[in-house]
Structures are given as C-alpha cells and as structure tokens.
Amino acid sequence: MRLAAELFAEKGYQATTVRNIADEAGILSGSLYHHFDSKESIVDEILSSFFDELNADNKAVLERGGDPRTVLTELVRNCFRTLVPHRAAVMVMQNDWNYLRQFDRFDYLARAEEETERLWVGQIKRGQETGLFRDDIDARLTYRMIRDTIWVAVRWFQPAGPLDAEGVADHYVAVLFDGISTGPR
Amino acid sequence: MRLAAELFAEKGYQATTVRNIADEAGILSGSLYHHFDSKESIVDEILSSFFDELNADNKAVLERGGDPRTVLTELVRNCFRTLVPHRAAVMVMQNDWNYLRQFDRFDYLARAEEETERLWVGQIKRGQETGLFRDDIDARLTYRMIRDTIWVAVRWFQPAGPLDAEGVADHYVAVLFDGISTGPR
C-alpha cells in the first residue's frame, strides 16, 4: 500500500500500472491480487484511511470547542499536519479525483467532503455572527478557497524545507485572518 | 481543439481517448491525424495558447505600473478573467499537469511558470519593501498560496453562478489583503 501510494502520487493513478506496483514490491503483478481485489481497491484503501484520520481529527477539534478563530486555526493545522503522513493520498485527491469520482465506489468520499464543508462553513458563519469575521465575505466561497489552498500545497510543500507543517499552517493562518496588508483595514 | 479541450477538462487527459475526440468531432479517429501530430500535440496547443494569453496579459499589467497592491489586484483579476475562456486548459493544468510534466515537450511550461513566479514574487517583495505588505510573511510561500487558490477554483467556479469572475476576484483580493478578521490587526 505504501509503495502503491507513492507511485500513485508520483505518476498519477492511471499512469501507474499494476505491474509498476508489483515491481516496486518485488513480486509479480498477479501476486498483488492475493492482497487486493483490484487496482481500485488499493487506491480506495489509501484514500479512505486518509479521510478517516482527517475526519476523526476534525471532530476532536470541534469537541475541544473554542471561539471560531481558534477552531479554524486548529482545523488548518490539522490539515497541514495530515499532509505529511498522507502526502500520497492528498496528491491522489488533487490529481486523480476528477477521474476516480466517476466510479460509484468512491461516492462515499464526495459525501465525506460535503460533511466536512458543513463543519467548516458552520464555523465561519458562527464567526461572522459573533462579529469575529467580516460579514461581507461569502462563507462557502471562503471555505473552498481555504480548502483548496491548503490541499493543493501538497504539490510543493516539503516538510524538510525551511518551514515545517506547523510553520506553513501558521503562515497560512496569519494571512487568512489578517491579510497581507499593513495599516488599518 | 475546442472539443478536445472540453473532453480533457471533463474526463482528464489520459481518460480521454483519441476516439472520444474524433467521435465528438464526427469523424474517425484516424482522421484526426490530418490535423494533429499526436494526442500530446493537441493538449500542447491547448495549454500553450492559454499560457501565451496569460503571459501577455500579465506583462500588460506590469507595463501599466502602479503600486504593488494595484498590480497584484490586476494580476488576480487577470487570472479569474482567464478562467472563463480557458476553463478547459486550467482544468487540464490542475488535473493532468503531474502526468504531462514527465514529457520533455512540456518543459517550456515549467519554465513559463518560473518566470511568472518571479514576476509575482517581485511585486510582493516590492510591497514589503515599501511597507505596504507585512514583512513577516514569506513572499514565495505567499505567491504559491495565491496562485494555487486562484487556479484550483476552476474546479467549482461557475461563471453563471452568484459571483462572476470579477466578483470572485474581488472577493479573493479582499480576503488576501485584509484577511477575514475584523478588528485591529
């Protein structure tokens, strides 16, 4: 699975052949089918384990409570933290989701994402209602921008680089809440 | 080309067969080869025409001059404006670039992007130097966040929706410069 995930991340799901994965594992392609039903089921396991962990972490943040800014900050940190161990899964989501979503078996991922959207949008709206966030922005649109910006970072983010996950998360949160301008709003 | 672009955008480059494109055009697959050298050359033309236009627009903004905030605002608007006519090309870049970049023939796109990066990062740094932008943010990191957020929007942006390209651009610029928080920075 780990080897397959890396190949999917590097070359893309479609461009990775079952034979590639087997080669990497040092076995024959047919032998893979002793462990997996199909190529689809491999990527399914990769993605679902990623989503399961992310959802659990998100729920934990919600349960800890706090004002919307705190909650959003923690959610963002969650994402960037997840980026490292699930780099491959995120990469697949970014590059291959448009292909994978056509298969019924991945419907559950679309539903999971909808639930996540409700969770984030709920926090943004609460922030607007309590006067913490500007109310001239669209909550749903803002969520999508946040979401996309975070996950797409997988394409260039290097944990070994100058900024680690925490560092990038904080940088991102800083821009998100206060913008890049100086001076009064 | 337009038909091919739409198919690439909808199903992805790899998942779109030459036969799909030919069917859409009402001819046989072999006949396509009177118009194109290869499947790669089709997507190449789609992408290069997009990049050419975008680069030209970006350069025009630079030539008009102005303070960094104005320039960045115009650059963002440029992008969102380009999103509509070049929706398919952007979609391909988002979904299939990871696959396409392995071919030498697309190296020029990577180089074009590097140039664009220099252009944007230059403006951000100029803003920091003139005290317009916070200097506790990383210019390169910030550029990447801006870039990703804009282009990834192609996945959900609908020009016929509540916000048109201009609207989304302004929304985005508002958040970018001043953040989503109220109150003093």
Added chain:
Amino acid sequence: MRLAAELFAEKGYQATTVRNIADEAGILSGSLYHHFDSKESIVDEILSSFFDELNADNKAVLERGGDPRTVLTELVRNCFRTLVPHRAAVMVMQNDWNYLRQFDRFDYLARAEEETERLWVGQIKRGQETGLFRDDIDARLTYRMIRDTIWVAVRWFQPAGPLDAEGVADHYVAVLFDGISTGPR
C-alpha cells in the same frame, strides 16, 4: 466469423482465445476489435444468425400446413438441413450453452427456444387429438427427446458420410414414427 465459429466448434467457446481467432484470420488479436465489440458478440452473432434462419424455416413449414405427421417430418428435415451450414453454431449450443446462458445478453436464445417448444409440442398434441399419434406418450417429454437427439447428432454427423442430412432425417423420422420393432404394435 466463419473462422471463429469453426474454432468455437472445435475447441469450445471458453477454450478458444481471441488470439486463436486472430491467428486464424492472419491478423493481430487487437485488430479483431475493429470488427467485433467482444468475444461474446462474436458468438452472439453466430448463434443469432443460426436461430434466425431456423425460426424462419420452421415458420414456413407451419404455414405450408398439412397433417401433424407431415409437419413434424418437415420440421425434422429442417433441423438436419440446418445442421450442415450451421454446424458450428449447433456445436456451440450443445457444448457451451450451459456457460453462455449465464449472461443476460443470451436470454433471447432461451426465449426463442421456448417459442420453438410451443410450436413442436402443439403439433404433437394435435396429432394425439386427431388419433394420429399414441396418446400414452407425454408431448413435452417427447419433444425434448426429439430435439435433443437431433441436435446432439452434430457431434458425429458427417455430411460426407454414408448418409447425408436428408438420409439421416428420414432414418430418424422412420424410427420416431414407427419404432424399431417389427410386427404389430
């Protein structure tokens, strides 16, 4: 199609590979798919053309009318006559139907057979009602025996042998109507 039919007849549907067929045709296996959708569709065409012709012939016999003995005799002759040009199709029906019937696409063959059964059984019953045939035999059971005996003959019948199709048919009809015994019934 003719080549494929012969291979199916000789080795069986499952044991005949697409490559076998292509080799026989002097092309590559992939090239077959320019002419056929799938291996299934090849056998489908073979079988349906056989059934179509047989049904048409049967209907023609019915339309010509006559007493049940005459009609049954003609139906039997029809079958044996069909055996020669559609040898391969009959062979496939005998050997591979048990496998093929699991696929929905061949449901129509089962339905066609039911219709044929009604036709034959109708004639046998009419013979019994008019006192032409013994009424201590079961019409449906008798039909099945007739049917099976005829078609299974494909396994050994050789048109170039001592008896041609007509000869075998007449032999069969003789036994069927009057039995192999001499003396009074």
Added chain:
Amino acid sequence: MRLAAELFAEKGYQATTVRNIADEAGILSGSLYHHFDSKESIVDEILSSFFDELNADNKAVLERGGDPRTVLTELVRNCFRTLVPHRAAVMVMQNDWNYLRQFDRFDYLARAEEETERLWVGQIKRGQETGLFRDDIDARLTYRMIRDTIWVAVRWFQPAGPLDAEGVADHYVAVLFDGISTGPR
C-alpha cells in the same frame, strides 16, 4: 469430489475454478492439492467412477441374457437409473467432453465408449438378424441416436418431477420400439 462434481455440472469444468471448489469445501485453494494432483485429476475421478459403474451394470445385463428387446430395455433402464446418482458426471460428459477429450489422459474414456458402442450395436444387429427389429435401419446410427437421447436428457431430467428414472426409461423404450404413430406400420 461431490462438491467439485456439482460445481462442474452447474458451471462447467472450465468455468469452475479450483478456488470455487475450495471455497465450497471451506478450505483454501492450495489445500486442495493435498487431496488431488490437479484439477484434471478431480474430473478424471468423477468420470471414471461413473464409467466404471455403468460398464459393470451393462455387463451384468449382458450376462443375464435374454432376447435383444429385453436386453436393450434393460440397458436403457440402466442408463436412466445411473442418471440420478451420476448426474454431475453425465452433465460434464455432455458439456465438457469436447474440451476434455483433447487431453491424452482421457483417451481411455473414448475407448470405453467404443466398447459400449460395440455392445449396443451387437444387440441391435442381433435383433435385426432374428427378425425382431426392422432391417431397414442402420444399427450404428440407431445406437447413436439412442445414446444421445438418453444422456442428453440429463439437461432437463428431474427425478423429483412427474416421471422418475424408471418412468422416463419406459416412456423412452415405448417410443423407441413402437414409434409414436398409431395404426399399422
């Protein structure tokens, strides 16, 4: 063996996988190889046990003696009686023989069938010589028709149906000797 026979009968020899058999037996496919050398040897055992029993029964009939009509009647009854306990073996012979005969190891079955043919044809000819059977019929052809009609009945014969093995045998013998017509021959 019983489980394998049922699967072979239901789905066909080729379409039944070793894994199918093992699943049915509640073990893993590899474990089957402690009991059988190969898939072929399983079907071999099924078929040979069927043929052994049938041959023994046939020889017993011959030894009991009697006029050809009596002997043939008993041979037919033998077959239909064997149909019930060896349903699966007969099914395999009907559906898969064309495939299995290509393997040398099953040559003995072809030879056993030749011997059986001699036995039956001998009785028919004896009947013709003694004036019991019409001599305008071909003994060998008639044997084949009898044989085929009997065994192919496995496809629809249901011991729990209106007619049991004995009933079908008698029905068949009645038609065979006296035909389905009324009136003088």
Added chain:
DNA sequence: CATGAATGAGGGTTCATTCAT
C-alpha cells in the same frame, strides 16, 4: 479530407499450481 483496417504494445485481471511454514 476522410476512411477503415490494421498494428503493437501494453493494460488489469484470472487462475492452476507450488511451497515454505
């Protein structure tokens, strides 16, 4: 400008069989 037949490489998958444990 288009056809349509064919190529050839490779795709995911199946499956009888082996074998160390």
Added chain:
DNA sequence: AATGAATGAACCCTCATTCAT
C-alpha cells in the same frame, strides 16, 4: 491437513498511431 503468499503464463481488451485507398 491446512495456510497464505507467490508464481507465471495467459486472458480479454484498449488505444495511440499508421497507412493504403
């Protein structure tokens, strides 16, 4: 007696591409 991992060959099928017409 059974496991479970692996083999290796083959299977059906796909698809970008070529080319004579």
